[in-house]
Amino acid sequence: MTSTDKKVGYAPEGKRPDYTPDTAAHGVEGALQMLEGRWKMTILFHLFGDRLMRFSDLERAIPSISQKMLIQQLRKLEADGIVRRIVHPQVPPKVEYGLTAWGEGLCPALDALLLWAEQRPVPQD
Numbered sequence: 001m002t003s004t005d006k007k008v009g010y011a012p013e014g015k016r017p018d019y020t021p022d023t024a025a026h027g028v029e030g031a032l033q034m035l036e037g038r039w040k041m042t043i044l045f046h047l048f049g050d051r052l053m054r055f056s057d058l059e060r061a062i063p064s065i066s067q068k069m070l071i072q073q074l075r076k077l078e079a080d081g082i083v084r085r086i087v088h089p090q091v092p093p094k095v096e097y098g099l100t101a102w103g104e105g106l107c108p109a110l111d112a113l114l115l116w117a118e119q120r121p122v123p124q125d
Contacts, residue, residue, distance in 0.1 A: 038069075039069060040073055041110075042062055044077075046058060047097065047098055048099065050099070052086065052097065053098070054094070055070070055095055058074075081102055082100060082102065083103060
């Protein structure tokens with residue numbers, strides 16, 4: 001009997017594809033491209049921990065970002081599947097932003113990256 005993951009085109013949970021140095025580098029570059037931008041990390045850190053925030057709350061939390069830039073960054077994060085936009089059907093409209101489950105999965109990865117950066121050796125003169 002053959003494995004179904006080859007027939008349907010997905011890998012079962014726990015089974016990772018075999019990466020070459022090139023494919024691994026390409027995959028990491030793609031992930032970093034989703035996160036690049038001056039404000040995306042700040043937005044993400046405000047939303048970690050299953051927090052839901054209204055647009056105005058994000059504006060107040062990040063006072064140096066323009067409204068236009070916040071809208072653009074939230075749209076990009078939403079398009080990439082990292083942030084979800086929740087529209088409540090009421091008058092006036094209420095819109096909240098939060099992380100998707102996949103977006104919440106970034107938290108341990110970014111924590112690990114932060115710990116790695118803290119361990120940077122001090123340059124010797």
